[in-house]
Amino acid sequence: xxxxxxxxxxxxxxxxxxxxxxxxxxxxxxxxxxxxxxxxxxxxxxxxxxxxxxxxxxxxxxxxxxxxxxxxxxxxxxxxxxxxxxxxxxxxxxxxxxxxxxxxxxxxxxxxxxxxxxxxxxxxxxxxxxxxxxxxxxxxxxxxxxxxxxxxxxxxxxxxxxxxxxxxxxxxxxxxxxxxxxxxxxxxxxxxxxxxxxxxxxxxxxxxxxxxxxxxxxxxxxxxxxxxxxxxxxxxxxxxxxxxxxxxxxxxxxxxxxxxxxxxxxxxxxxxxxxxxxxxxxxxxxxxxxxxxxxxxxxxxxxxxxxxxxxxxxxxxxxxxxxxxxxxxxxxxxxxxxxxxxxxxxxxxxxxxxxxxxxxxxxxxxxxxxxxxxxxxxxxxxxxxxxxxxxxxxxxxxxxxxxxxxxxxxxxxxxxxxxxxxxxxxxxxxxx
Ligand SMILES: Cc1cc2nc3c(=O)[nH]c(=O)nc-3n(C[C@H](O)[C@H](O)[C@H](O)COP(=O)(O)OP(=O)(O)OC[C@H]3O[C@@H](n4cnc5c(N)ncnc54)[C@H](O)[C@@H]3O)c2cc1C
Numbered sequence: 001x002x003x004x005x006x007x008x009x010x011x012x013x014x015x016x017x018x019x020x021x022x023x024x025x026x027x028x029x030x031x032x033x034x035x036x037x038x039x040x041x042x043x044x045x046x047x048x049x050x051x052x053x054x055x056x057x058x059x060x061x062x063x064x065x066x067x068x069x070x071x072x073x074x075x076x077x078x079x080x081x082x083x084x085x086x087x088x089x090x091x092x093x094x095x096x097x098x099x100x101x102x103x104x105x106x107x108x109x110x111x112x113x114x115x116x117x118x119x120x121x122x123x124x125x126x127x128x129x130x131x132x133x134x135x136x137x138x139x140x141x142x143x144x145x146x147x148x149x150x151x152x153x154x155x156x157x158x159x160x161x162x163x164x165x166x167x168x169x170x171x172x173x174x175x176x177x178x179x180x181x182x183x184x185x186x187x188x189x190x191x192x193x194x195x196x197x198x199x200x201x202x203x204x205x206x207x208x209x210x211x212x213x214x215x216x217x218x219x220x221x222x223x224x225x226x227x228x229x230x231x232x233x234x235x236x237x238x239x240x241x242x243x244x245x246x247x248x249x250x251x252x253x254x255x256x257x258x259x260x261x262x263x264x265x266x267x268x269x270x271x272x273x274x275x276x277x278x279x280x281x282x283x284x285x286x287x288x289x290x291x292x293x294x295x296x297x298x299x300x301x302x303x304x305x306x307x308x309x310x311x312x313x314x315x316x317x318x319x320x321x322x323x324x325x326x327x328x329x330x331x332x333x334x335x336x337x338x339x340x341x342x343x344x345x346x347x348x349x350x351x352x353x354x355x356x357x358x359x360x361x362x363x364x365x366x367x368x369x370x371x372x373x374x375x376x377x378x379x380x381x382x383x384x385x386x387x388x389x390x391x392x393x394x395x396x397x398x399x400x401x402x403x404x405x406x407x408x409x410x411x412x413x414x415x416x417x418x419x420x421x422x423x424x425x426x427x428x429x430x431x432x
Contacts, residue, residue, distance in 0.1 A: 005103035007082050010038035014108035016339065017098060019088045019276065021048055021071050024307030024328035025113035026394070031336035034080040036343035040105060042098075044087040046071055049136050050393055052325065053402075055176060057139035059146065059183040060417040061409060064136045066401045069394040088114070090278035093300060099278075109339065112289060112297070112305040113332070116271035116323060129247050130267040133176060140421075142266065146184075147420045149264055150192065153199050160261075164250045166204040167262035171244050172269035173210025174218065175360040178227050180266060181208045182363030185234035190413040206236045207260055209252075211243040211269070216368065218322060219358050223368035226377035230362045244269075271323060273309045285311050288320070293350035295335050306331035312351065321353055325392070330354065359385045364410075 014037055018025045021043040029041045050067040057064050075081045086102040097106045118132040131142050149165050156162035168184055170177045184206050193201055208215075208231065214224035215231075215238070228238055244265075245253045252260040273288045283289055283298045289305035290298040291312050297303045307328035311320045321327040331351055338348040357371035359381065367381040386406060393399050409415050 002099070003103035005084060005086070005100060005105045007040055007084065007105060008038075010080075010108075013038045013080065014343075015040060015106065016109045016111065017042065017105055017107040018111045018113060019043075019098065020113040020115055020274075020307070020309075021045075021083075022051075022113060022115045022307065022328070023325045024115075024332045025111070026071075026074070027329050027332035028111060028113065028306065028336050029075070029081070031333055031340075033340045033343065034078055036340060037109075038080045038082070039078075040082045040084065040107075041071060041075075042084045042086050042088060042100060042105065043071060044085070045135075046083075046085045047136075048074070048394055051134070052175075052389060053393075054133050054136070054139040055180045055183055057136065058133060058142035058180065059187060059415065060143060060419075061183065061415040062402060062405055063417060064140060066398050066405065067393060068136055069398065074394070088276055091276055091303070092278060093303065096302070098276075108302065110303045111335065112276050112303070112309060113307045113328070114274035114276060114309050115328075116273050116308045118267060119270035119272040120267070121270065123246075126244075126247060126265075126267060129249055130171070130265040132267050133180070134271070143417075144420055144422065145264060147418055150196050150199065151420075152263075154196070159203075162200075163203050163205070164261045164263055166199075166201075167207065167260065168205070168264045168266065169207045169209060169244075169252050169260050169262045170266045170268065171209045172267065173208055173212060173215040173238070173240070174268070175216060175358075176268040177208055177210065178215055178231065179361055180268065181206055181231055181236045182234065182361065182366065185231070185236055186363045187415075188235065191415065191418075194414075195418070207239060207262075208236055209239045209242060209244055209254055211241070213241050215240070216360055219360065219368065220370045220375045222375045223358075223360070223370055223377065226368045227360065227362050230366045230377075234363060271308070275305075275309050279303070285313070293352075294338060294348050295331055295351060304335055306335055316352065324358075326356055327353060359388060361385045 016037040017040045021041050026048050047068040047070050053067045056062040071083045086100040089099045097104045118134045120126045132138050153165045170181050188204050215227045216224045243255050247265050250261045275289050280299050288311035291305050291310045295304045297305050308323040334351045359369050361367040365379050365382050367385040368377040369381040390399050
């Protein structure tokens with residue numbers, strides 16, 4: 001018989017279990033009325049992560065703690081709320097329970113908001129040899145890899161090795177790839193020559209390899225052109241409409257036959273859903289959980305999916321919604337209202353997405369914005385990007401700390417967090 005996770009009885013209240021405390025799960029947990037439900041939030045990490053700024057942690061611009069927030073702190077004053085740090089393994093819908101690594105958790109309503117993971121498109125060897133950017137810990141690993149490169153460069157035995165160490169290949173021309181390339185180009189120009197005066201940075205190359213026909217494919221053509229022009233102006237070499245075939249260190253082979261020699265391949269080329277196992281086959285579509293306009297998973301009344309892992313195909317969204325933060329937040333708000341309505345004997349409303357536009361930064365003083373009919377780039381878009389992100393970060397201390405770091409970096413043309421901190425293996429936790 002399997003173990004039951006230790007969670008207080010919900011009494012007369014229905015238990016709502018939320019799996020995943022990212023953009024969607026956290027918003028739902030905040031908005032649900034806890035006098036109607038006992039809420040159990042489970043996440044494999046004990047903190048929320050603000051993914052859009054991972055690249056800034058990776059390039060030494062921000063502390064990881066500025067873009068993360070402990071779940072328990074978020075809900076300190078909430079009654080009928082329980083957080084458990086654990087990993088959900090599968091659902092047993094017939095028994096209304098979730099199997100986790102701390103035991104079974106029963107539910108009355110279940111919400112899956114487990115987001116996505118990095119997609120290597122079936123080429124698992126790339127998982128071992130490249131660096132991803134999907135968690136705070138991966139951002140720190142990337143930061144260490146970037147910093148280690150320059151330390152290694154000082155000891156390069158010849159010019160060939162030096163160029164290999166100083167070459168950075170970023171795979172994926174979406175917002176993350178563009179932002180990472182722009183941040184590395186800024187470092188190359190204004191920071192690295194001061195830290196490493198012995199290194200010839202004219203030998204440092206930043207390559208951006210993108211399989212789509214244009215960068216920032218989800219944004220307008222104007223934004224793509226703007227981003228490509230700015231990045232090229234800052235020395236980034238763009239390989240467009242081309243995919244990576246293989247990486248046998250140090251050689252990256254791309255599909256036009258080009259070989260790039262590097263020790264640093266950063267894989268930000270795509271995502272795949274973390275959909276939970278155990279549901280009927282009809283519940284899954286392209287790996288995501290197929291939901292109706294109330295976010296109920298196909299075939300289930302009491303199981304919902306929101307955020308990146310949910311796929312809602314309707315007349316308004318024939319291909320589904322983009323996997324972005326706004327969709328996750330809006331789905332969570334709608335579901336919270338509907339579940340609160342259930343407890344108050346009111347009816348439900350369908351989810352309807354309001355596209356508030358897209359922003360992507362390309363580096364210092366440069367960003368692109370698509371806001372309705374308005375498409376613009378440059379300094380104003382960059383300021384807008386900064387403010388939107390500061391306002392979106394969870395926690396007042398974090399907002400202030402990010403603001404101070406950014407003002408400091410802007411005035412000094414510098415980032416101050418170039419620390420190479422390596423956790424030593426500890427018996428207390430499993431190494432991932
Ligand atoms: C590098 C990067 C940059 C991005 N930039 C932008 C941007 O600029 N603008 C934008 O709109 N969007 C951006 N996105 C996309 C945006 O972050 C996602 O759309 C959003 O996070 C989706 O929210 P979610 O709640 O569905 O998933 P997430 O926020 O990913 O949350 C999922 C949560 O589930 C937990 N979890 C997963 N599996 C399990 C399990 N089995 N058991 C327990 N817990 C589990 C995870 O720990 C995590 O906390 C970016 C994404 C990345 C990776």
